[in-house]
Amino acid sequence: MRTILLPFLTFSESASGRVVPPSGFTAQLTVITAAAMAFLAVFALALSMATGRLADRWGTELARGSTVRISAPEDQIEAQVAAALKVLETTPGVAEARLLSKDEETALLEPWFGPSLPLDDLALPALIDVQETSEGFDAEGLRLRLAGEAPGAVLDDHSRWRRPLVRAAERIRLLGVISLVLITGVTAGMITLAANAALAANAQVIRTLRLVGATDRFVARAFVNRFTFRGFSGALIGTFFGMVAIALLPNADEAGSFLTGLGFAGPEWLWPMLIPVLAALVAYVATRIAAAQTLRRLM
Numbered sequence: 001m002r003t004i005l006l007p008f009l010t011f012s013e014s015a016s017g018r019v020v021p022p023s024g025f026t027a028q029l030t031v032i033t034a035a036a037m038a039f040l041a042v043f044a045l046a047l048s049m050a051t052g053r054l055a056d057r058w059g060t061e062l063a064r065g066s067t068v069r070i071s072a073p074e075d076q077i078e079a080q081v082a083a084a085l086k087v088l089e090t091t092p093g094v095a096e097a098r099l100l101s102k103d104e105e106t107a108l109l110e111p112w113f114g115p116s117l118p119l120d121d122l123a124l125p126a127l128i129d130v131q132e133t134s135e136g137f138d139a140e141g142l143r144l145r146l147a148g149e150a151p152g153a154v155l156d157d158h159s160r161w162r163r164p165l166v167r168a169a170e171r172i173r174l175l176g177v178i179s180l181v182l183i184t185g186v187t188a189g190m191i192t193l194a195a196n197a198a199l200a201a202n203a204q205v206i207r208t209l210r211l212v213g214a215t216d217r218f219v220a221r222a223f224v225n226r227f228t229f230r231g232f233s234g235a236l237i238g239t240f241f242g243m244v245a246i247a248l249l250p251n252a253d254e255a256g257s258f259l260t261g262l263g264f265a266g267p268e269w270l271w272p273m274l275i276p277v278l279a280a281l282v283a284y285v286a287t288r289i290a291a292a293q294t295l296r297r298l299m
Contacts, residue, residue, distance in 0.1 A: 026198040030227055033190040034234025034283070035241075037183045038275050042242030043262075044183065045271055048176030050262045051169055066139075068097075068128040072152035080150040081126050087145050088130060093137030100127040130155075187231070187279060188286040195227050195287045199294040206298060220291040224284060231283025235276040243272055 068088070072080045081099060088097035100108075105124055139157045146153040199206070206219055246263045264271070 026194040026201075027230060029194045030191055030230040030283070031234035031237075033187060033194075034231045034279050035238035037187045038235035038238030038279055039242040039245075041180055041183050041275050042239055042246060042272050044176050044179040045275075046246050046263050048173050049264060049268050049271070051172040051176075053265065054169075066130040066132065066155060066157045068130060068146065069125045069154045069156065070128070070150060070152050071125040071154075072150075074123070076152070077126055080152050081128070084128060084146060084150040084153045087142070087149050088128065091137055091142055091145070093133050093135050094130055095133045096129075096131040098129050100129055184278070184282055188282045191227055191231055191283045192286045192290045195223060195290040196294055198227075199223060199291060199298075203298055206295070216295045220288065220295060223291045224287045227287040228280050228284045232276050232280035235279030239272050239275045243269070 068084055070077065070080050070084060085097055085099065088094050102124075105127055108127075109124075139155065143155050146155060209219060210216075249263055
């Protein structure tokens with residue numbers, strides 16, 4: 001039994017593994033491929049999870065908030081605002097209704113039109129910020145009541161903002177899953193090629209082993225064990241550096257941008273740990289298939 005020590009873990013390799021050359025381009029190809037694919041898989045996983053968190057946060061914030069916009073002649077605006085506030089105060093499911101000040105409306109429009117636009121000269125509608133309770137309110141019933149008491153009032157429950165967010169989150173999650181599937185396929189293909197090359201390069205050794213009584217199962221197990229180890233160790237290295245790179249990205253609170261929020265939160269940091277295990281499984285299956293096919297050709 002021979003022990004191989006990595007910076008992260010200690011593995012033991014059986015004597016049958018000595019059939020496979022410990023170095024050479026096949027070893028380098030397998031380790032480098034597994035490391036690179038694992039590094040990319042960490043980012044695909046982080047993108048999917050970060051997008052899900054962002055969409056959930058935006059969706060929750062928008063779902064709990066609504067806006068009532070009141071457009072009316074100047075001599076009627078105050079009366080309609082008072083009527084709308086009275087309706088909102090008596091509506092089940094409304095936790096708070098507050099009229100936004102002119103300064104708050106200006107702050108909302110400034111990112112779109114800039115600070116130089118003379119907003120004071122524009123006839124801006126009155127805006128009422130509505131916060132819902134956890135149970136929510138009947139939007140259609142509220143619209144009917146507002147239409148009767150304040151004809152110029154329009155309720156916006158932000159549903160048109162929530163739907164695109166949900167669709168975008170679903171598509172990006174799907175993109176992350178597709179990326180992981182492609183990464184798995186590329187890893188399997190490269191390990192299969194490396195295993196075939198190693199088997200072909202050791203064809204004479206395999207024939208000699210057969211002459212001295214070694215079974216195909218023994219030979220196949222040697223290649224499977226070695227390439228599974230290489231796939232796992234390469235993926236472990238790639239996952240480690242991928243997680244370090246993710247950890248070094250700026251926090252979302254520091255810049256407020258979506259890309260700066262890319263990463264893992266809390267228990268999500270455990271998910272990348274599955275990548276080396278998945279890489280080892282892919283390497284095991286790919287090498288087992290390659291070994292069975294090559295050994296049949298060498299009969």
